[in-house]
Amino acid sequence: xxxxxxxxxxxxxxxxxxxxxxxxxxxxxxxxxxxxxxxxxxxxxxxxxxxxxxxxxxxxxxxxxxxxxxxxxxxxxxxxxxxxxxxxxxxxxxxxxxxxxxxxxxxxxxxxxxxxxxxxxxxxxxxxxxxxxxxxxxxxxxxxxxxxxxxxxxxxxxxxxxxxxxxxxxxxxxxxxxxxxxxxxxxxxxxxxxxxxxxxxxxxxxxxxxxxx
Amino acid sequence: xxxxxxxxxxxxxxxxxxxxxxxxxxxxxxxxxxxxxxxxxxxxxxxxxxxxxxxxxxxxxxxxxxxxxxxxxxxxxxxxxxxxxxxxxxxxxxxxxxxxxxxxxxxxxxxxxxxxxxxxxxxxxxxxxxxxxxxxxxxxxxxxxxxxxxxxxxxxxxxxxxxxxxxxxxxxxxxxxxxxxxxxxxxxxxxxxxxxxxxxxxxxxxxxxxxxxxxxxxxxxxxxxxxxxxxxxxxxxxxxxxxxxxxxxxx
Amino acid sequence: xxxxxxxxxxxxxxxxxxxxxxxxxxxxxxxxxxxxxxxxxxxxxxxxxxxxxxxxxxxxxxxxxxxxxxxxxxxxxxxxxxxxxxxxxxxxxxxxxxxxxxxxxxxxxxxxxxxxxxxxxxxxxxxxxxxxxxxxxxxxxxxxxxxxxxxxxxxxxxxxxxxxxxxxxxxxxxxxxxxxxxxxxxxxxxxxxxxxxxxxxxxxxxxxxxxxxxxxxxxxxxxxxxxxxxxxxxxxx
Numbered sequence: 001x002x003x004x005x006x007x008x009x010x011x012x013x014x015x016x017x018x019x020x021x022x023x024x025x026x027x028x029x030x031x032x033x034x035x036x037x038x039x040x041x042x043x044x045x046x047x048x049x050x051x052x053x054x055x056x057x058x059x060x061x062x063x064x065x066x067x068x069x070x071x072x073x074x075x076x077x078x079x080x081x082x083x084x085x086x087x088x089x090x091x092x093x094x095x096x097x098x099x100x101x102x103x104x105x106x107x108x109x110x111x112x113x114x115x116x117x118x119x120x121x122x123x124x125x126x127x128x129x130x131x132x133x134x135x136x137x138x139x140x141x142x143x144x145x146x147x148x149x150x151x152x153x154x155x156x157x158x159x160x161x162x163x164x165x166x167x168x169x170x171x172x173x174x175x176x177x178x179x180x181x182x183x184x185x186x187x188x189x190x191x192x193x194x195x196x197x198x199x200x201x202x203x204x205x206x207x208x209x210x211x212x213x
Numbered sequence: 214x215x216x217x218x219x220x221x222x223x224x225x226x227x228x229x230x231x232x233x234x235x236x237x238x239x240x241x242x243x244x245x246x247x248x249x250x251x252x253x254x255x256x257x258x259x260x261x262x263x264x265x266x267x268x269x270x271x272x273x274x275x276x277x278x279x280x281x282x283x284x285x286x287x288x289x290x291x292x293x294x295x296x297x298x299x300x301x302x303x304x305x306x307x308x309x310x311x312x313x314x315x316x317x318x319x320x321x322x323x324x325x326x327x328x329x330x331x332x333x334x335x336x337x338x339x340x341x342x343x344x345x346x347x348x349x350x351x352x353x354x355x356x357x358x359x360x361x362x363x364x365x366x367x368x369x370x371x372x373x374x375x376x377x378x379x380x381x382x383x384x385x386x387x388x389x390x391x392x393x394x395x396x397x398x399x400x401x402x403x404x405x406x407x408x409x410x411x412x413x414x415x416x417x418x419x420x421x422x423x424x425x426x427x428x429x430x431x432x433x434x435x436x437x438x439x440x441x442x443x444x445x446x447x448x449x450x451x452x453x454x455x456x457x458x459x460x461x462x463x464x
Numbered sequence: 465x466x467x468x469x470x471x472x473x474x475x476x477x478x479x480x481x482x483x484x485x486x487x488x489x490x491x492x493x494x495x496x497x498x499x500x501x502x503x504x505x506x507x508x509x510x511x512x513x514x515x516x517x518x519x520x521x522x523x524x525x526x527x528x529x530x531x532x533x534x535x536x537x538x539x540x541x542x543x544x545x546x547x548x549x550x551x552x553x554x555x556x557x558x559x560x561x562x563x564x565x566x567x568x569x570x571x572x573x574x575x576x577x578x579x580x581x582x583x584x585x586x587x588x589x590x591x592x593x594x595x596x597x598x599x600x601x602x603x604x605x606x607x608x609x610x611x612x613x614x615x616x617x618x619x620x621x622x623x624x625x626x627x628x629x630x631x632x633x634x635x636x637x638x639x640x641x642x643x644x645x646x647x648x649x650x651x652x653x654x655x656x657x658x659x660x661x662x663x664x665x666x667x668x669x670x671x672x673x674x675x676x677x678x679x680x681x682x683x684x685x686x687x688x689x690x691x692x693x694x695x696x697x698x699x700x701x
Contacts, residue, residue, distance in 0.1 A: 054560055056700045057372055077566035086557025090489075092496040097489070104485035105565040105572075107478055130496075301693070356647040363643050367634055373701035377630050380694050381644060384626055387686065388648050391679070395651035402658065 038205035248433035289319030297379030309375035490579030531660030585617030608663020
């Protein structure tokens with residue numbers, strides 16, 4: 001178990017009298033890309049929030065490198081990059097200011113590389129523009145720039161490609177692949193057909209759903 | 214789990230809603246019996262046999278409701294805070310439920326204490342409300358209860374609601390002594406030498422023994438209503454488990 | 465050994481770095497959204513205006529009322545501004561990132577509350593003499609008013625932040641915060657307005673200020689813990 005990055009055992013979660021999943025178990029090894037699938041409302045986002053440690057309304061065990069995640073919370077957070085439904089971008093701050101705050105928040109993020117990362121996501125020339133004058137897709141890109149900055153091995157990405165154009169999606173897919181090839185792991189949900197030229201494991205939540213009560 | 218062994222066994226049994234449901238079921242009739250006996254006995258004693266107060270005459274007899282209610286209102290808040298701490302530290306579901314069940318009972322005790330205080334105030338001070346230190350503290354305690362109840366009902370997710378209320382009741386319990394002290398101090402500043410409601414020099418035994426009986430009765434009444442609410446809550450929260458379904462199908 | 469001290473040193477550096485980065489961000493945010501900055505101050509002014517209109521414009525009467533009115537107005541203005549403390553972070557997802565940071569949460573929380581206090585509580589303190597003049601507070605009371613507000617408003621911000629953290633996940637947090645927090649504000653109100661009254665009558669202030677200081681110390685020690693716990697709970701649903 002210790003050579004797995006993340007191990008999930010016997011996970012159970014219910015919401016509003018409905019069992020989202022029960023007896024869910026899987027392990028994620030370094031270098032794996034895992035896509036969580038399921039219909040709307042099947043609990044994809046809930047699962048990612050549980051895995052990241054945001055939500056604690058679950059029963060079951062989660063291990064980080066063989067240790068119960070609750071006991072190694074700080075180390076786990078150091079190794080995690082979470083990309084949630086909301087981009088986490090402040091509208092009145094510029095992309096650069098937004099990313100600087102993330103760099104201060106997480107030591108795994110490289111503060112010097114901010115400009116380079118913004119260039120990578122195609123925001124060169126927008127570094128000092130307040131984010132409210134950027135488009136929705138550009139705002140997502142500001143947040144996605146964190147992927148270029150991060151040195152964390154585990155990425156948990158909730159719908160990372162929403163509002164991103166085709167070319168941008170291809171670039172991000174390459175980035176995910178590169179991350180996996182370097183030994184990192186990715187857990188993601190997406191409505192896009194993934195075009196990653198590499199193995200992608202799929203976990204379907206519809207099969208783990210309990211009957212509604 | 215090895216590090217948790219230092220707590221006695223019953224503590225972990227208490228954590229099981231099922232065990233808790235069964236044990237409260239067994240305790241309930243006994244507490245109800247004691248509550249009934251001491252409340253009836255205490256009331257008769259207080260109204261018929263205890264002597265009248267030399268200053269206030271018969272109107273002082275409301276003390277036999279006012280004081281137990283006030284004591285219970287405070288004890289219930291302490292109980293809530295303790296349950297809240299247990300719920301947060303040991304993640305114990307039953308403690309959640311105790312907290313949630315105790316809040317409305319405590320609040321109604323506070324209302325009873327305020328109402329009897331007002332009724333008592335009319336003959337003593339000539340007005341329904343006086344900004345007496347104890348009454349004011351009780352009013353603020355009532356507000357604290359309302360806050361916990363409002364927060365609990367505003368959050369939809371049951372376990373989130375319980376944890377949030379636990380934090381709030383802990384914050385409240387840290388504040389209660391400060392509030393009490395500040396209100397008393399404010400009161401002496403603004404109204405020196407008012408006639409205090411309950412601070413009487415040495416009450417004779419014929420007066421305080423029935424009071425003690427009433428206090429015991431109120432505690433038991435509190436325990437009874439707490440257990441009843443708790444059992445309700447347990448059945449509701451555990452409605453999907455096998456044992457509750459079995460229980461319901463039997464009825 | 466040197467390596468260990470180095471890592472401790474660098475950790476301390478990154479903590480203070482985080483503290484100041486958070487303060488900087490909060491200031492940038494509030495100075496770019498000026499309405500957040502000005503609204504509580506306008507509210508403060510308006511509440512104080514209501515009293516002469518609603519009660520009596522008679523100077524002798526107002527001067528008696530002034531300590532309490534200014535304090536109640538400051539308390540309500542602080543309360544009004546509290547709801548926004550975590551809400552925008554919650555809505556745009558920054559709060560999630562904050563909770564997932566490996567850095568201790570209370571550092572960020574403390575920085576946020578400090579920044580928030582300096583644009584509300586501190587600003588209210590600086591504005592208070594204006595209200596004092598409007599309400600005929602004797603000049604002797606002014607230093608007492610400002611000192612008591614200076615020591616009391618940070619406590620209000622810290623305690624209010626607990627309420628804000630508990631209600632951040634709810635759509636309508638505003639009224640609920642007041643319900644949760646107002647009873648907890650009572651000691652600060654009592655000691656604060658008594659300090660002003662003492663100053664007006666020429667009595668020594670030290671005791672009141674010491675009590676306000678003690679409340680502040682207690683709040684500084686315990687509130688960040690409660691705020692952090694409350695934020696984690698609120699985000700968990």
